[in-house]
Amino acid sequence: MSYEKYRSTMNESQYANLLLGKLKEYPCISSVETVSFFSSVFVHRFETYLTSISPTTNTVFKAKADNYEGYYQKLLDVLFATDVSIVEAFARAKYYLDRIFYNMTSKGNLNYGYIPEVLLTAEELESELGVTEETVHYYSERGLEITEGYGRKKYPLHNVFYWNKNLWMARLQVLNQAFQSRDRTHEEIKKEVEFTIQEFQFLYKTHFKEHDKTILDPSNLENPTGFYELRPLPQELKGLNKK
Structure with missing residues (x-):
């Protein structure tokens, strides 16, 4: 173009x-x-x-x-x-x-x-x-x-x-x-993390931890950056639930 x-x-x-x-x-x-x-x-x-x-x-x-x-x-x-x-x-x-x-x-x-x-x-x-x-x-x-x-x-x-x-x-x-x-409340951040995890599981038809174990080389994925960003989300959600 x-x-x-x-x-x-x-x-x-x-x-x-x-x-x-x-x-x-x-x-x-x-x-x-x-x-x-x-x-x-x-x-x-x-x-x-x-x-x-x-x-x-x-x-x-x-x-x-x-x-x-x-x-x-x-x-x-x-x-x-x-x-x-x-x-x-x-x-x-x-x-x-x-x-x-x-x-x-x-x-x-x-x-x-x-x-x-x-x-x-x-x-x-x-x-x-x-x-x-x-x-x-x-x-x-x-x-x-x-x-x-x-x-x-x-x-x-x-x-x-x-x-x-x-x-x-x-x-x-x-x-x-x-x-x-900066524009979101604690609850809004928590809901967004939960939604992102659910979205991942829906798209890949699998639980996040199970999918993580099957990925031997994330660089072969279409969106490797997204994979690395998503991987820590379950742990982040645990931290949000404790607050």
Whole structure:
């Protein structure tokens, strides 16, 4: 699939760079102002890809944000870059903005609105990644982005970039888990672990411990990463039940 038609226009890129230049002049603005500012920059920088960015209604900003200076500089570098495709630039920039938002808040997420042309159906994403429906579903719960309100087209193109870059996929999963964990109660976490174990047993038609013993070489599985992630869940559930 060619992504060239999703490049930003020069005028919009120039305007985004102008905004970024102003941000460098006033680095001490509040967390709320920083998110608002970057939202505006993103919409102009990626105007052929993105329509809006907004915090969820349950967002709570910290009185004092955790340090995010390293991510801040990396985000600026990506937004100023002109030597990468729009999809790759957005994928990298989105990760850094989400990471900054996480450090600034104690609750909430950022909602991204996309133009329909950059969204894929589940079948199209499966074809792009060369995986099964089960694998797409598995990783959709662990970091691959899904957006609602566009019918069957709900997977943004930048998921392909993350999938093809192991390091970025790992970063995405860690950040996704961090967002999920902070917004859930103890009971919600416990129910999710129980559901994941039941889902595994249903898919493989076997008890988890029995299946674990039959796997001599997990690297031969279609989803070895998922196997390693699932293996400690029964022990994790025991710990949750003791609390």
